[in-house]
Amino acid sequence: MLSYFRINDPYRLVIIFFLLLALRLPVILSDSGLTAPELSHMLVGEKLNNGASLYEGLWDNIAPLSALVYAIIDFLFGRSQQAYQYISLFLVAFQCLIFNKMLLDSKAYNENNYVPGLVYGLLMSFFFDFFTLTPVLMGLTFLLLALDNLFDHIEYRAKEDEKILNIGIYLGLASLFYLPYIIFGIAVILCFMLFTGTVARRYLLMIFGLMLPLLLTSGYFLLQHRLTVFIYNYLNPIWQFQTDNYVSLLEILIIFSVPLAFFLFSLFRISQRARFNNYQGRLAQVMFLWLIFSVLFTLISGELAPNIMMIFVPFLSFFIVHAFLLFYRRWVAEIVFTLFVVATVFFSLGAYFDFFFTSKYMLNDKYMVDYTAGKKWEGKRILVLDKNIASYRNAIPATPFLNWELVEGLFRNPEYYDNLTIIQQGFSEDIPEVIIDKHAVMPAVFDKLPEMKMRYRKEGEVYYLKS
Structure with missing residues (x-):
């Protein structure tokens, strides 16, 4: 050849x-x-x-x-x-x-x-x-x-x-x-x-x-x-x-x-x-x-x-x-x-x-996305607060907050007015039906935004928008 x-x-x-x-x-x-x-x-x-x-x-x-x-x-x-x-x-x-x-x-x-x-x-x-x-x-x-x-x-x-x-x-x-x-x-x-x-x-x-x-x-x-x-x-x-x-x-x-x-x-x-x-x-x-x-x-x-x-x-x-x-x-x-x-x-x-x-060395869960990942949220608008975005595989991304590394500071420090304003605006423009909170940052956010908290029910680390 x-x-x-x-x-x-x-x-x-x-x-x-x-x-x-x-x-x-x-x-x-x-x-x-x-x-x-x-x-x-x-x-x-x-x-x-x-x-x-x-x-x-x-x-x-x-x-x-x-x-x-x-x-x-x-x-x-x-x-x-x-x-x-x-x-x-x-x-x-x-x-x-x-x-x-x-x-x-x-x-x-x-x-x-x-x-x-x-x-x-x-x-x-x-x-x-x-x-x-x-x-x-x-x-x-x-x-x-x-x-x-x-x-x-x-x-x-x-x-x-x-x-x-x-x-x-x-x-x-x-x-x-x-x-x-x-x-x-x-x-x-x-x-x-x-x-x-x-x-x-x-x-x-x-x-x-x-x-x-x-x-x-x-x-x-x-x-x-x-x-x-x-x-x-x-x-x-x-x-x-x-x-x-x-x-x-x-x-x-x-x-x-x-x-x-x-x-x-x-x-x-x-x-x-x-x-x-x-x-x-x-x-x-x-x-x-x-x-x-x-x-x-x-x-x-x-x-x-x-x-x-x-x-x-x-x-x-x-x-x-x-x-x-x-x-x-x-x-x-x-x-x-x-x-x-x-x-x-x-x-x-x-x-x-x-x-x-x-x-x-390659077929691992960290790099490869499971074909069935997020099946139970298929077609739903979700927000994943984590570096692992596999749950988006069958779902629709909601809010502007796609990259966890960029937005982590916002969600971990909701006591700052600017951070809270950005979060509230992001949710109001594109509210997620499901929030997957791997790092338990949403309780502090909801404490600052009680009206938003009333709209969700919690099951483990996942929040669901009430019907």
Whole structure:
């Protein structure tokens, strides 16, 4: 199979697309393994599509462009996991095109072929958690476009100011899909300093491009009189350093042990065989800088989940491709590549369909949403005061208070007038039929709002609206 892609023929990208489809189709057709982040994104799209205003009528730390995409998907398809997965498939195929074109144009390897796009596509299909449409995936598209322009800048020393501006704009757009991507602005500045002779004016041009999408977005929320809630919901959480650990670091290392092993193998092959020219050496150094900032990206992302790890895919693909192309005996390369493909199938489909050991690291109640969760509240408008939002699986979210981490301070401190006013307004505009109070915060709220208390009856940790 590898030899087939070692030909400089654009039609090979079509074959990569169908290979991605074949790897993902069993998961897409099963339509049963919903994750907690997927459910959260669906709820955001549903609330916005029902007329809620972002960050005011909906409290969540999702980035504005991601929220817009989910609202459009909900308008077109409703709560459709398959819609997320098909859109993700086409987006990954587009990223394969960008990645392969970037490395072809930059002459990163000694031969021109479509192996980079193939390896990138396989790594983006390595685990079923990569198969859905996440803010990380959407933002990664613009990060790759920024990297493409950066490679051009390193090669030609940026005789075109337009490419410098584009780098900043792409990074700014990526951060509007997922805020932690903004850290790669520092990575670009370091690349300018270490690998180019960029003049000061062009540093300022890149920073202007980076800030322009953020300033325009801030201006929009300012005109809508929602700038304060925009800052609180979108910008403020990145400084809180709170992490949702859906899986442990050890589990992440086990899940992605094969790509890590192939990367270490590629370093060994490169050290033994590779003969980089000066430009290729600079590109390798840029990718190692990418690794450093990818680690920082995961630290500030606010969650530890397998889909966050796709930020490492461009870095891993860059070096793993080198390893495959350095085999003198092509039959050996074919064997090693076949092992890589087989591992991809087992680690992605095996975990999802529970026939491989990695399933025990992912098929857990904290990350996977039970299909029957909240069945007894099906069709009812509910409020879940907890990080575990599985009860929304068959219900409708009520009130603006979707993200518990953002609203916990409100419900735990109802003695403050502003907090109480926000809660009362949220309930009056969209009163829930069911309140699931996992942390026993409602008694203190009801003490301050006795009229609201009269409308509910309590059964354990659940409050029901009286008929």
